[in-house]
Amino acid sequence: MQLVEVTDKKLVDVFHQVPYAIYKDDENWIPPLRMMIEDIFNPKKNNTLKKGNACRWVIYKEGKAVGRIAAFHTSGYAGQFEQLTGGVGFFESIDDQEVATALFDVARDWLKKEGMEAMDGPINIGENFFNWGLLVDGFMPQGFGMNYHPPYYEKLWMDYGFQIYYRQFSYHLNITSPDLPQRFWKIAAWMAKKPGYRFEQFRFKNSEKYINDFITIYDKAWKKHDNYKQIDPQDLRDMINQSKMILEEDFIWFVYHDDEPIAFFMMVPDINQLIRYFPNGRLNFWKMLKMIYLKRKKVINRCRVLVMGVVPKFQKSGIESAIFYQLRQVLLKKDWYNEMELSWVGDFNPKMISIFEAVGGKRAKTHLTLRYLFDRQKDFKRSSIIEG
Numbered sequence: 001m002q003l004v005e006v007t008d009k010k011l012v013d014v015f016h017q018v019p020y021a022i023y024k025d026d027e028n029w030i031p032p033l034r035m036m037i038e039d040i041f042n043p044k045k046n047n048t049l050k051k052g053n054a055c056r057w058v059i060y061k062e063g064k065a066v067g068r069i070a071a072f073h074t075s076g077y078a079g080q081f082e083q084l085t086g087g088v089g090f091f092e093s094i095d096d097q098e099v100a101t102a103l104f105d106v107a108r109d110w111l112k113k114e115g116m117e118a119m120d121g122p123i124n125i126g127e128n129f130f131n132w133g134l135l136v137d138g139f140m141p142q143g144f145g146m147n148y149h150p151p152y153y154e155k156l157w158m159d160y161g162f163q164i165y166y167r168q169f170s171y172h173l174n175i176t177s178p179d180l181p182q183r184f185w186k187i188a189a190w191m192a193k194k195p196g197y198r199f200e201q202f203r204f205k206n207s208e209k210y211i212n213d214f215i216t217i218y219d220k221a222w223k224k225h226d227n228y229k230q231i232d233p234q235d236l237r238d239m240i241n242q243s244k245m246i247l248e249e250d251f252i253w254f255v256y257h258d259d260e261p262i263a264f265f266m267m268v269p270d271i272n273q274l275i276r277y278f279p280n281g282r283l284n285f286w287k288m289l290k291m292i293y294l295k296r297k298k299v300i301n302r303c304r305v306l307v308m309g310v311v312p313k314f315q316k317s318g319i320e321s322a323i324f325y326q327l328r329q330v331l332l333k334k335d336w337y338n339e340m341e342l343s344w345v346g347d348f349n350p351k352m353i354s355i356f357e358a359v360g361g362k363r364a365k366t367h368l369t370l371r372y373l374f375d376r377q378k379d380f381k382r383s384s385i386i387e388g
Contacts, residue, residue, distance in 0.1 A: 001059055001060065001061050001098070001099065001102055002059065002060040002061075003057050003058075003059050003102060003103075003106050004057060004058055004059070004060065005055060005056070005057050006055075006056035006057060006058060011058060012038070014058050014065050014068075015056055015058055015068050015090075016034050016037070017065065018058060018065050018066075018067065018068045018092050019031065019092050021064075021065070021066070021094075022092050022093070022094065022150065023148075023150075026150065028139060028140055028141050028142075028148060029141075029148050030141055030142065030148070030272045030275055030276050031275070031279060031280070032131075032275075033275060037090070039242065040124065040125050040126065040131075041054055041056070041070070041125070045238070045242070046125060046126060046238070047232055047234045047235045047238055048074050048076065048125055048126045048232075048235055049072070049074065049125055049126075051074050051075040051076060052072060052073045052074030052075060052077075052078075052125070053072065053073060053114060054070060054071065054072035054073075054125060055070070055071050055072070055110050056068070056069070056070045056071075056090070057069055057070075057103065057106055057107075059093075059099055059102055059103055061094075061096070061099060066093065066094045066096070066099055067091075067092055067093035067094060067099045067100065067102075067103050068090065068091070068092050068093075068103070069088055069089075069090065069091045069092075069103040069104070069106070069107050070088065070089050070090040070091075070107075070125075071086060071087070071088050071106075071107035071108075071110050071111050071119070072086060072087050072088075072089070072125045073085075073086035073087065073111060073114055073115075073116055074125065076230060076232075078116065081118070082381070083117035083118050083373065083375075083378070084115060084116050084117045084118070085116060085117065085118040085119065085120055085371070086111040086114065086116035086118070086119050086120075087119060087120050087121060087123040087124075087125070088104070088107045088111075088119050088120070088121035088122060088123070089121055089122045089123050089124055089125070089131060090122070090131070091103065091121065091122050091153075093153075093156060095150075095152045095156075097155075097156060097159055097160075100156040100157075100160065101160055104160045104372075107119065108372070108374065111374075112374060116374070117373070117374050117375065118371055118372060118373045118374055119371070119372050119374075120165060120369060120370065120371050120372075121134075121157070121162070121369075121370055121372075122134055122147060122370075123369065126235070127235070127239070129145060129306040129307055129343075129344075130145040131145065131147055132147065132168070132344075132367070132369065133146075133147055133168045133344065133367025133368055133369050134147065134149055134153060134154065134157060134367055134368045134369075134370060135147055135148055135149040135153075135365065135366075135367050136151075136154045136366050136367065136368055137365060137366035138170065138364050138365030138366060139151060140364075140365070141272065141276075142272065142365075143170075143270045143272060143302065143304040143341045143343060144246075144268060144269075144270050144271050144272045144275075144304055145304070145306070146170070146304075146343060146344075146365075146367075147367060154368075157370055160372070161372055161376070162370035162371065162372045163370060163371055163372070163380050164368050164369075164370060164371075164382065165368075165369045165370060165371040165382060165383050166346045166347050166348050166368075166369050166382065166383040167346065167347040167366055167367070167368055167369075168343075168344040168345070168346055168347075168366065168367040168368065168369060169344060169345050169346075169347065169353065169356075169363055169365070169366055170341060170342065170343035170344050170345075170363070170364055170365040170366075170367070171341070171342040171343070171345075171356045171357070171361030171362060171363055171364060172339060172340070172341055172342070172361065172362050172364040173339065173340040173341075173342060173356075173359060173360055173361045173362070174338060174339055174360075175328060175331045175332065175337065175338055175339065175340055176335075176338045177360070181358065181359070181360055184321060184358050184359060184360070185325065185328070187318060187321055188318070188321035188322055188324055188325035189325050191317075191318040191319065191321055191322040191325070192322040192325045192326060194322075196257055196258055197255060197256070197257055197319075197322070198255070198256040198257075198259075199253055199254075199255055199322070199323075199326050200253065200254045200255075200256060201249055201250055201252070201253060202249050202252035202253065202254065202266075203249055204240070204244070204249065207237070207240055210252075210254060211233050211236045211237065211240075212233070213254055213261035213264070214231075214236065214254075214264055215231050215233065215236075216261050217254075217261050217262065217263060217264050217309050217310070217311055218231060218264075218309055219231075220311040220312065220313075221309040221310060221311050221312065222309070243268075245291075246268050246269065246271055247268060248268070248269060250330050251266070251267045251268060251269075251303060251327070251330070252264075252265070252266045252267075253265045253266075253323060253326055253327065255310075255319055255322070255323065257314065262310065262311050262313070262314045262319065263308075263309060263310040263311070263314065263319050263320075263323060264307070264308070264309050265305070265307075265308045265323045265327065266305070266306045266307050266308070267303045267304055267305040267306060267327070267340070268303060268304055268306060269295070269300045269302075269303050269304075270300055270302040270303060270304050270341065271291070271295075271300065273299055273300045273301070273302065274291050274295060274299060274300065277290070277291075278291075298336040300336075300337075301336055301337055301338050301339065302337065302338075302339040302340070302341060303331070303337055303339075303340055303341070304340075304341040304343055305340060305341065305342045305343065308320070308323070308352070315351065320352075320355045321355070321358070321359070324359050327340075341364075342356045342361050343365070344365075344367060346369075346383065348383045348384060348385050348386055349385075349386050350385065350386070351386065369383075
């Protein structure tokens with residue numbers, strides 16, 4: 001076997017070709033857009049990486065590229081745990097523990113040299129609603145930004161010594177189903193009309209205001225939890241600017257109580273339903289035009305909830321249900337949408353799990369965020385539960 005660090009354009013090509021060999025016979029796999037993956041590794045495009053470092057490798061066996069991995073660390077992620085923790089991601093491998101072990105070893109050794117004491121994976125360099133978690137249940141075409149893996153990956157990771165830091169659950173909700181819990185929706189409608197509360201749709205022209213409101217809500221909602229990391233406003237500006245073709249203004253909502261921002265909700269159309277028409281993962285001008293055409297032809301019938309947050313003071317007020325009520329009204333007008341994917345919620349967040357189930361969501365997929373402590377004698381601790 002030969003491990004090679006990705007240092008030039010030719011090796012970048014190899015890095016992106018590896019998954020095509022792994023998934024060549026798997027109809028469920030939808031190749032990610034190459035330019036989006038490359039932007040993640042570009043500090044000029046990914047503000048998070050400016051405060052860290054990353055390295056990639058491919059591995060050859062008998063002259064063929066049979067695996068790949070990336071290792072990285074950022075100041076925002078590394079310092080929020082008991083030990084300095086880096087990440088590994090974009091892992092692909094044939095069903096061969098020797099290959100997988102070599103990939104994990106090179107990532108571990110690089111992270112050690114960078115001062116890390118543990119590694120989480122498979123995770124992303126940036127926000128956790130993209131490229132995050134190992135798929136272990138629900139082997140179906142994934143929503144946009146969600147990882148897909150073969151079933152044998154779980155054994156490769158576990159046999160190396162990774163442990164479950166938390167489980168991630170994805171729920172599917174059929175908006176058109178007559179079986180949705182009517183009592184929930186009646187309460188949600190009542191809550192949505194209570195005096196003192198205002199529901200406001202995102203507008204690109206006022207994005208700076210919403211970025212500030214988002215950070216205010218996020219800080220209050222997550223600051224005391226393990227998964228909290230301070231958000232740089234530039235990260236959000238970059239995401240909005242790079243995602244304008246994907247984002248729909250009426251899929252993003254903010255809630256205010258007496259003009260104080262108290263909650264947000266964001267979902268996106270599942271553009272994987274368009275990407276499947278471009279199996280090589282590359283976009284050019286003509287393919288972009290075709291994507292726009294297909295989107296207007298209403299090929300997409302599913303949307304994916306990316307993130308939701310409510311400040312603690314209002315978490316038992318019913319605001320979450322009122323937000324779902326607002327979104328349901330939007331989707332009922334866009335009647336070509338019939339499914340909402342609620343992904344993902346961690347097992348550390350029982351309150352949000354209960355909301356997803358109360359609204360009528362059915363658990364469809366499970367991913368794992370795994371952790372490997374470099375000191376093998378150190379006690380392993382799972383992610384703490386969010387109380388309330």
